[in-house]
Amino acid sequence: MREKKSMMSSAIIQKAVKESFLKLDPRVMVRNPIMFIVEIGFLITMLLIFVPDLFGGTVSRGYNLVVSLILLFTVLFANFAEALAEGRGKAQADTLKKTKQDIKANKIVGHHSIKQVVSSELRKGDVVIVTQGEMIPGDGEVIEGLASVDESAITGESAPVIKEAGGDFSSVTGGTRVVSDQIKVRITSDPGESFLDRMIALVEGAKRQKTPNEIALSTVLTSLTLIFFIVVVTLPFFGNYLNVNLEIPMLIALLVCLIPTTIGGLLSAIGIAGMDRVTQFNVLAMSGKAVEAAGDINTIILDKTGTITFGNRMASEFIPVGGHQEKETAAWAAISSLQDETPEGRSVLELMKKQGFTHDAAVGDGAEFLEFKAETRMSGMDLKDGRKVRKGAVDAVKKWIVAQGGKIPKDLDPSSDRIAKAGGTPLAVAVDQEIFGLIYLKDTVKPGMKERFEQMRRMGIKTIMCTGDNPLTAATIAIEAGVDDFIAESKPEDKIAVIRKEQAEGKLVAMTGDGTNDAPALAQADVGIAMNSGTVAAKEAANMVDLDSDPSKIIEVVAIGKQLLMTRGALTTFSIANDIAKYFAIIPAMFMLAIPQMDALNIMRLGSPNSAILSALIFNAVIIPLLIPLAMKGVAYKPMSSSALLQRNLFFYGLGGVIVPFLGIKLIDLVVHLWV
Numbered sequence: 001m002r003e004k005k006s007m008m009s010s011a012i013i014q015k016a017v018k019e020s021f022l023k024l025d026p027r028v029m030v031r032n033p034i035m036f037i038v039e040i041g042f043l044i045t046m047l048l049i050f051v052p053d054l055f056g057g058t059v060s061r062g063y064n065l066v067v068s069l070i071l072l073f074t075v076l077f078a079n080f081a082e083a084l085a086e087g088r089g090k091a092q093a094d095t096l097k098k099t100k101q102d103i104k105a106n107k108i109v110g111h112h113s114i115k116q117v118v119s120s121e122l123r124k125g126d127v128v129i130v131t132q133g134e135m136i137p138g139d140g141e142v143i144e145g146l147a148s149v150d151e152s153a154i155t156g157e158s159a160p161v162i163k164e165a166g167g168d169f170s171s172v173t174g175g176t177r178v179v180s181d182q183i184k185v186r187i188t189s190d191p192g193e194s195f196l197d198r199m200i201a202l203v204e205g206a207k208r209q210k211t212p213n214e215i216a217l218s219t220v221l222t223s224l225t226l227i228f229f230i231v232v233v234t235l236p237f238f239g240n241y242l243n244v245n246l247e248i249p250m251l252i253a254l255l256v257c258l259i260p261t262t263i264g265g266l267l268s269a270i271g272i273a274g275m276d277r278v279t280q281f282n283v284l285a286m287s288g289k290a291v292e293a294a295g296d297i298n299t300i301i302l303d304k305t306g307t308i309t310f311g312n313r314m315a316s317e318f319i320p321v322g323g324h325q326e327k328e329t330a331a332w333a334a335i336s337s338l339q340d341e342t343p344e345g346r347s348v349l350e351l352m353k354k355q356g357f358t359h360d361a362a363v364g365d366g367a368e369f370l371e372f373k374a375e376t377r378m379s380g381m382d383l384k385d386g387r388k389v390r391k392g393a394v395d396a397v398k399k400w401i402v403a404q405g406g407k408i409p410k411d412l413d414p415s416s417d418r419i420a421k422a423g424g425t426p427l428a429v430a431v432d433q434e435i436f437g438l439i440y441l442k443d444t445v446k447p448g449m450k451e452r453f454e455q456m457r458r459m460g461i462k463t464i465m466c467t468g469d470n471p472l473t474a475a476t477i478a479i480e481a482g483v484d485d486f487i488a489e490s491k492p493e494d495k496i497a498v499i500r501k502e503q504a505e506g507k508l509v510a511m512t513g514d515g516t517n518d519a520p521a522l523a524q525a526d527v528g529i530a531m532n533s534g535t536v537a538a539k540e541a542a543n544m545v546d547l548d549s550d551p552s553k554i555i556e557v558v559a560i561g562k563q564l565l566m567t568r569g570a571l572t573t574f575s576i577a578n579d580i581a582k583y584f585a586i587i588p589a590m591f592m593l594a595i596p597q598m599d600a601l602n603i604m605r606l607g608s609p610n611s612a613i614l615s616a617l618i619f620n621a622v623i624i625p626l627l628i629p630l631a632m633k634g635v636a637y638k639p640m641s642s643s644a645l646l647q648r649n650l651f652f653y654g655l656g657g658v659i660v661p662f663l664g665i666k667l668i669d670l671v672v673h674l675w676v
């Protein structure tokens with residue numbers, strides 16, 4: 001995916017040329033009513049080449065030939081724009097399809113036996129073992145072990161990433177390769193529904209649907225076309241009344257010049273290219289609608305761990321409280337983590353070993369494990385002898401202790417505040433009614449966050465950090481990262497509540513997250529961006545997946561969305577403004593053909609009525625390919641408020657749209673007039 005910087009290869013261009021002819025098929029053309037009318041115009045004038053007086057006209061075969069050729073090229077240019085925009089995605093899809101071969105899989109059957117199957121036989125729920133050097137046969141979740149995985153086939157990033165059971169780094173993608181160790185993976189998708197399948201369909205544009213914005217604009221443009229059609233069709237009656245004979249090819253030329261062919265020809269290319277820019281950015285957008293919504297976002301919700309910080313929260317210190325000893329704190333912390341497969345849990349056991357502490361190994365026998373839940377914000381063990389061991393967020397453990405009639409040691413809060421003020425996460429360790437101490441989980445803010453959030457502020461976007469962590473840690477990280485606001489101790493439902501509240505105020509909300517606990521909020525947000533490193537649940541709930549797992553990339557996604565909306569707006573403005581000049585070229589010419597005394601109307605001083613009409617028509621055709629680069633690359637975007645941008649663009653493309661064709665038509669006429 002990453003080898004895609006070169007904008008257009010000659011292979012893509014060749015293919016697009018071929019496609020532009022194939023798209024002439026009327027069954028394809030009707031989907032674009034504006035260009036379909038041009039195609040009909042082409043067919044009628046072509047007919048007139050052979051039977052010039054079919055409608056009683058006097059226009060020569062040669063003139064009809066020229067008009068019909070210009071119309072043909074107008075349609076071909078529009079088709080070419082669309083085919084070119086589709087081209088890169090199709091080429092990428094071909095590369096991805098090569099990745100998607102049948103992979104050998106070691107499926108676990110029964111209790112311990114392993115059966116070799118091919119990846120296409122795997123179903124949701126199957127468990128496979130993948131060892132160093134092997135390809136992961138399907139999308140899934142690591143349920144046991146830890147391995148480094150080369151995901152370059154999907155993300156283009158060559159550095160391997162660590163995948164491990166439990167926590168937010170457990171999801172693996174089919175078609176990627178394990179480069180060290182061994183993992184047990186539970187398959188989460190049926191054949192044909194994998195991430196790679198979805199990705200292929202996306203870049204191929206197979207499932208491309210028009211966005212609501214696009215549909216609205218198409219409707220307006222089609223209505224405009226209909227109005228012009230009615231005007232042009234009724235013109236001959238006026239002509240009759242004035243005793244002026246208006247020729248059919250001239251009327252067709254007039255109609256084609258008046259209807260918004262520029263935007264009509266480029267509209268779908270703009271949309272496809274916008275989606276493509278997002279993909280080039282290593283973000284998979286499930287719909288164009290999401291990309292456009294990103295362009296209008298007012299608020300962004302981010303989670304803290306793994307999004308703003310690196311998220312590899314490691315235990316770094318045991319801090320005893322209430323007169324206990326460090327070794328007791330370490331031992332109970334370890335016991336609470338014996339079966340805790342989260343990175344946090346495992347780091348507790350590692351720290352205990354590193355610091356030379358031990359715990360009574362027999363304590364864990366026959367104990368019942370309570371896995372970490374975002375709702376309880378605790379994990380632990382119910383021991384066989386009835387004792388309950390817990391570790392978790394300090395406020396959660398405090399509540400648990402109080403509920404059992406226990407007391408909170410005086411030195412707990414000062415110690416936990418010290419950790420929190422340093423940006424760390426304190427976990428309290430408790431047994432029954434007693435708190436033994438704290439675990440200091442360290443985490444670091446990713447570099448460059450402050451600048452990025454500052455950029456968002458300039459775009460007029462508010463950033464809110466939502467974390468399950470305590471208010472003090474949250475405040476420290478919020479200040480360090482430079483977010484506008486934060487919400488601490490938030491459970492999954494609180495994240496949704498924040499989003500709903502913003503939405504109720506009429507705001508469009510984006511959310512980035514990686515955890516299973518983020519999934520509901522990702523679904524509720526107008527734009528939900530999941531990290532590729534995140535859990536399967538998060539990725540399924542979101543409408544975009546960032547393959548690089550870089551949450552700050554949301555800025556670029558917003559910028560691309562804005563750029564897409566702006567490009568469409570700018571070219572629509574340009575297209576409609578354009579028609580004014582054509583009007584001044586064609587209308588006088590038509591009447592001058594019939595009433596030579598109307599020469600005063602020829603304000604553009606064009607060579608002859610016939611050359612004026614051809615020049616306007618040629619300009620109308622060539623402006624489409626000339627604008628293809630702009631449609632594909634998008635108009636320039638700088639972070640500033642939407643209204644300032646809108647004014648700037650209206651001025652630039654509106655005025656430009658009026659002036660450019662006057663110059664263009666005049667120039668073309670200087671040449672065309674030599675022959676006509």
Ligand SMILES: Nc1ncnc2c1ncn2[C@@H]1O[C@H](COP(=O)(O)OP(=O)(O)OP(=O)(O)O)[C@@H](O)[C@H]1O
Nearest residue numbers: 303304305342372377378379391392393467468469
């Ligand atoms: N394995 C664990 N055992 C016990 N408690 C934990 C464990 N992991 C995290 N916690 C506690 O639960 C809180 C919420 O953790 P979680 O990872 O769900 O946060 P979150 O809502 O995703 O927010 P963020 O990811 O932004 O920190 C943590 O701040 C921590 O205090």
Ligand SMILES: [K+]
Nearest residue numbers: 256257259261
């Ligand atoms: K036009």
Ligand SMILES: [Mg+2]
Nearest residue numbers: 303305306515
């Ligand atoms: Mg999280």
